[in-house]
Amino acid sequence: MSVGIAVENIVKEFPITKEESIRVLHGIDLEINTGELTYLIGESGSGKTTLISIIAGILFPTEGRVNIFGTDIYDLTDTELVNFRLDNIGFIFQQYNLLPALTAAENAAVPLYANGIAREEGVERGKAILDALNIADQCEKLPRQLSGGQQQRVAIARALIHEPRIVVCDEPTAALDAGSGRRVMDLLREVALAPDRAVIIVTHDNRVFDLADRIIEIEDGRITHDGKELPDAH
Amino acid sequence: MGWIALRMLTGDRVKLIGLLFGVAFSTLLISQQLTIFVNLIMRGAVAVQEVSTADVWVMDPSSRTIDVFAPMPSTALERVRGVDGVAYASPMLRSNAVVRTPSGDLEGVNIVGVDDATLIGLPRRMAEGDRQALAEPDSVFIDDTGSRKLFAEDEQVIGTRLELNDQRAVIRGIADAVPTFTSQVILYTRYSNALRYAPGTRNRLSFVLVRSDSDHTPEELVAAIESETGLRARTAEDFANDGLWFIIENTGIPVNFGITVVLGFIVGVAIVGLTFTLFIRDNIKQFGALKAIGVTNAKIRSMVAIQAGFVGLVGYGIGIFVAEMFFILNSGVDTFKGFYMPWQIPLLTAVVTLVMIMLTGFLALRSVLKTEPAEVFR
Ligand SMILES: Nc1ncnc2c1ncn2[C@@H]1O[C@H](COP(=O)(O)OP(=O)(O)OP(=O)(O)O)[C@@H](O)[C@H]1O
Numbered sequence: 247m248s249v250g251i252a253v254e255n256i257v258k259e260f261p262i263t264k265e266e267s268i269r270v271l272h273g274i275d276l277e278i279n280t281g282e283l284t285y286l287i288g289e290s291g292s293g294k295t296t297l298i299s300i301i302a303g304i305l306f307p308t309e310g311r312v313n314i315f316g317t318d319i320y321d322l323t324d325t326e327l328v329n330f331r332l333d334n335i336g337f338i339f340q341q342y343n344l345l346p347a348l349t350a351a352e353n354a355a356v357p358l359y360a361n362g363i364a365r366e367e368g369v370e371r372g373k374a375i376l377d378a379l380n381i382a383d384q385c386e387k388l389p390r391q392l393s394g395g396q397q398q399r400v401a402i403a404r405a406l407i408h409e410p411r412i413v414v415c416d417e418p419t420a421a422l423d424a425g426s427g428r429r430v431m432d433l434l435r436e437v438a439l440a441p442d443r444a445v446i447i448v449t450h451d452n453r454v455f456d457l458a459d460r461i462i463e464i465e466d467g468r469i470t471h472d473g474k475e476l477p478d479a480h
Numbered sequence: 481m482g483w484i485a486l487r488m489l490t491g492d493r494v495k496l497i498g499l500l501f502g503v504a505f506s507t508l509l510i511s512q513q514l515t516i517f518v519n520l521i522m523r524g525a526v527a528v529q530e531v532s533t534a535d536v537w538v539m540d541p542s543s544r545t546i547d548v549f550a551p552m553p554s555t556a557l558e559r560v561r562g563v564d565g566v567a568y569a570s571p572m573l574r575s576n577a578v579v580r581t582p583s584g585d586l587e588g589v590n591i592v593g594v595d596d597a598t599l600i601g602l603p604r605r606m607a608e609g610d611r612q613a614l615a616e617p618d619s620v621f622i623d624d625t626g627s628r629k630l631f632a633e634d635e636q637v638i639g640t641r642l643e644l645n646d647q648r649a650v651i652r653g654i655a656d657a658v659p660t661f662t663s664q665v666i667l668y669t670r671y672s673n674a675l676r677y678a679p680g681t682r683n684r685l686s687f688v689l690v691r692s693d694s695d696h697t698p699e700e701l702v703a704a705i706e707s708e709t710g711l712r713a714r715t716a717e718d719f720a721n722d723g724l725w726f727i728i729e730n731t732g733i734p735v736n737f738g739i740t741v742v743l744g745f746i747v748g749v750a751i752v753g754l755t756f757t758l759f760i761r762d763n764i765k766q767f768g769a770l771k772a773i774g775v776t777n778a779k780i781r782s783m784v785a786i787q788a789g790f791v792g793l794v795g796y797g798i799g800i801f802v803a804e805m806f807f808i809l810n811s812g813v814d815t816f817k818g819f820y821m822p823w824q825i826p827l828l829t830a831v832v833t834l835v836m837i838m839l840t841g842f843l844a845l846r847s848v849l850k851t852e853p854a855e856v857f858r
Pocket residue numbers: 260261270288289290291292293294295296297
């Protein structure tokens with residue numbers, strides 16, 4: 247276990263009018279270890295999505311630094327940052343965000359395609375990882391022919407297929423019923439967790455907290471709890 | 481990523497059809513209207529172009545086109561023949577007359593009197609009958625479009641007697657001629673006959689058709705004829721263009737067609753622009769997800785370019801094909817007789833379509849490139 251992500255004094259402000267802006271994150275300091283499943287919890291509007299977006303390199307912070315395995319990602323040029331994401335980060339979105347025109351296997355292989363891998367090879371590797379996620383029989387289907395839980399598995403496959411060192415999930419179970427939500431979380435713990443990989447999951451779902459190695463709570467843009475257990479209020 | 485771009489496009493049938501329809505429709509509108517425009521204008525030149533044996537036309541100094549002219553005294557023919565470099569010169573008489581058909585209808589016609597001996601001035605091809613039949617007494621040829629105007633389909637045209645300004649005329653042949661801009665019925669006859677048919681004024685020679693000899697270019701001959709005879713001379717090519725420009729300058733046609741072409745462009749841009757923008761907007765989440773995963777703006781740009789290129793190419797192909805089919809299927813209709821699509825039109829339409837697609841693609845793309853990938857998390 248080592249430090250995978252170091253977040254230093256992250257401040258994020260969003261402009262609301264020309265002169266005014268609101269501060270959503272107030273100087274977050276955080277280190278996230280590899281080999282752990284870290285949960286990020288907090289009330290709606292507390293800044294969870296904002297924080298993991300900044301960690302994942304898809305939202306510029308107003309102040310502060312994010313260092314991922316030794317790289318200060320916001321010192322990179324735009325193109326370098328995009329390529330850094332492609333090589334190092336796996337995303338799982340709440341809304342799955344699969345490409346509706348691609349089959350499950352092709353969707354799973356999108357990061358490979360972005361890296362220039364040929365279609366057939368991508369499909370083969372997509373099938374392999376979908377097999378590991380127990381939906382090999384759904385490979386040829388389009389997203390709209392899949393259930394929510396199945397789509398989320400395809401999204402997980404897509405997040406892991408290129409073996410990124412960081413996996414970021416924003417409420418991966420929010421659109422699922424309790425049963426499938428639990429199964430997806432179990433699966434994530436099973437397949438995403440690796441000794442040299444940091445996994446951050448944003449969630450509201452208190453039924454799955456027992457799967458976490460570490461729980462961080464933020465309130466109004468400040469960290470208010472950090473530990474193995476849930477904060478007392480829960 | 482190219483195949484993914486295409487799959488995104490074809491995966492959305494309704495929008496794809498909308499896009500193709502937009503491009504095809506504006507391509508069709510632009511190319512078809514331009515073709516009609518060009519061909520209509522060209523009809524101001526066909527009467528000159530049809531007389532392929534003459535390379536210089538000589539006329540009264542005030543004459544402007546083959547339809548707008550002042551007659552010359554018949555001595556002009558001899559004066560032209562006296563100019564050095566003239567291989568041969570033949571007279572042409574053009575005049576308006578009224579015919580009475582056997583059924584008693586009156587119709588305004590254009591009489592064209594051609595040289596008795598050489599028949600220079602007659603259209604090259606006959607639809608029916610033989611050129612030599614013009615030598616027979618009172619013989620006239622009618623142009624094919626005119627024959628359909630004057631006679632019903634089952635009526636016998638050849639052999640029909642007409643009363644031409646109270647003179648007897650017999651139709652002995654049908655000439656295969658491209659309709660002229662005025663689209664009047666044309667009756668061809670020998671020059672000597674034409675003198676009888678045309679109402680009698682002293683000067684009745686309309687044009688002298690000249691062939692230059694091998695030692696002189698038409699341009700040299702034009703200069704020589706003008707300086708030696710005081711008449712106006714034009715090369716056949718210039719004179720054909722005069723007729724064309726006369727129409728452009730004196731009718732509303734260019735403006736009207738210009739408006740249609742501009743409308744075609746605007747409608748095309750509107751349809752294509754809207755559907756393409758909507759298509760991109762709808763896919764913004766997908767592009768955002770791709771960006772978040774690690775697809776560079778350059779790759780996204782080329783994906784949209786591939787989509788635009790596909791839509792442009794297929795839509796353009798459909799549009800040009802339908803336009804071409806329109807003219808092929810309607811070639812039997814007199815209004816479109818002889819219409820063809822000069823190669824410049826598909827090219828120009830392609831350029832216009834390209835601009836249209838690039839413009840809308842570029843605008844649609846801006847919103848994609850501007851999206852912060854974090855948008856897809858929200
Ligand atoms: N692009 C933006 N422009 C303006 N304000 C924003 C923007 N993104 C987020 N905010 C604001 O920042 C605050 C934190 O938003 P964020 O999405 O990070 O919350 P969250 O903890 O993920 O909430 P939820 O649990 O509802 O997803 C909110 O008050 C939100 O309105």
